[in-house]
Every structure is written in C-alpha cells, then in structure tokens.
Amino acid sequence: MQALEQTRVRSSLIITGVVLLTVSGCGGNLVAPDSLIEKPGVEGFYNQIANACGHHSLGNQPLNYLINISSGDDNDYFLDETSKLYYGRIDRNTYATDINGFFPTGTNNPALNCIYAQLDQAPPP
Numbered sequence: 786m787q788a789l790e791q792t793r794v795r796s797s798l799i800i801t802g803v804v805l806l807t808v809s810g811c812g813g814n815l816v817a818p819d820s821l822i823e824k825p826g827v828e829g830f831y832n833q834i835a836n837a838c839g840h841h842s843l844g845n846q847p848l849n850y851l852i853n854i855s856s857g858d859d860n861d862y863f864l865d866e867t868s869k870l871y872y873g874r875i876d877r878n879t880y881a882t883d884i885n886g887f888f889p890t891g892t893n894n895p896a897l898n899c900i901y902a903q904l905d906q907a908p909p910p
Contacts, residue, residue, distance in 0.1 A: 826910045830871045831864070833907060838899035844888030848896055862887050867900070872910050877901060 831852050839849030843863065851863045866883050869875045875883070881897055 826908070827868050827871050830903065830907050831867070833903045834867070834900055837903055838896060841896035841899050843884060843893050843896050844890045846888070848900075859888075870900075870904065871907065 835849050835852040839847060839852070841848050843851065844859075846859055846863075851860050863884070866875070866880060866887075870877070870880045881893075884897065885891075885893055
C-alpha cells in the first residue's frame with residue numbers, strides 16, 4: 786500500500802511540475818510566440834496605410850474605415866489582399882485587378898497609388 790501511495794505522490798508532483806513549467810514559460814518553446822500569430826509587419830503596414838492614405842476610398846469605403854472600423858466581407862477582403870501584396874504573394878497588377886473587381890467603382894486609383902507608395906516605404910517583411 787505504501788509503495789502505491791508513493792507512486793501516486795510522485796506522479797502528482799511530476800504532473801504539477803510540468804504544468805507549472807508550461808504555464809510559467811520556463812518550459813522552452815512549448816507555446817508559439819505571439820509574433821507567429823500576429824504578424825506585426827503587416828499590422829504596421831496597415832497602420833502606415835491608415836495614417837497616410839486613410840482619406841482615400843476603395844469603392845465607397847474610406848481606407849481608414851476598412852482598416853480600423855469595418856468588419857465583414859469588405860474589410861476581410863481588403864486586409865487579405867493587402868497582406869498578400871505586402872508579403873509579395875501577389876504583384877501590384879494582380880492586387881489592382883483583385884481590388885477593382887471587388888470594389889468596382891472606377892475611382893480606386895488614388896487609393897491604390899497611395900498604397901503602392903506606402904509599400905515602397907515599408908520595411909521588408
């Protein structure tokens with residue numbers, strides 16, 4: 786009986802130790818760092834666009850609204866396409882075609898040119 790009790794105590798201590806190390810962050814890379822999830826480079830690029838180009842519109846939506854306020858299809862599509870542009874997954878022509886197809890007002894060029902200017906100034910991802 787005493788051996789069984791000692792085994793239970795040891796198991797409980799080991800489990801408690803592993804949990805404490807994991808929760809405290811001392812367990813190494815057991816949890817993915819925030820930078821892998823948040824992608825701070827593209828967030829900075831969004832902020833850069835909002836500050837410099839926020840008054841320009843895609844379709845009927847000001848960029849400032851698409852970046853900071855809106856939620857839904859317009860916002861999701863814009864952020865997704867802009868992320869692809871920032872990371873070099875699509876080129877400027879593809880970006881313009883995609884954006885103009887989603888926001889078909891024929892008045893998007895000032896916003897697109899401003900976004901491209903910010904891309905030229907942005908640090909590499």
